[in-house]
Amino acid sequence: MNATERPVLSPCVNICALDEDDICTGCQRTVEEITRWSRMDNEERRRVLGLCHERAKSSGLIWMLPSRSDS
Template identity: 40%
Template sequence: MPNPLDEFYTVKVTPSDDVKSPCVRNCCLDNEDVCLGCNRTLDEILAWGNASREEKKQIIENSTRRSASKDVLISTAI
């Protein structure tokens, strides 16, 4: 006889789950609501859980671009 709790404890994996979150658990927002750890905007962080695979890829691309831009600003300031 099936256990009725099996459904409760089963994790449902959707195709969008195969994109790893860029979160590095160093969460702190700057004055523009961009996380200093992962370089995602607050809106992108909030949208991540319901985002499609393609949307997640776009968020990662955006955060990578922001990170590279910050690196350039830091290196030119030194």
């Protein structure tokens, strides 16, 4: 992380409960990702956020509307 870049913020939404796969139902991080977050650099944090987004889409928590150009 360079000196001018701020740390990527945690995706925690204070809904801390693990599902049957040990994924947090609030932020979609694994236990390992949650415990390592404070030691991750921004690049790794961004990668984890991408994984969280994919997990949320896969589980149906979020869904994507097609863009206007797709219709």
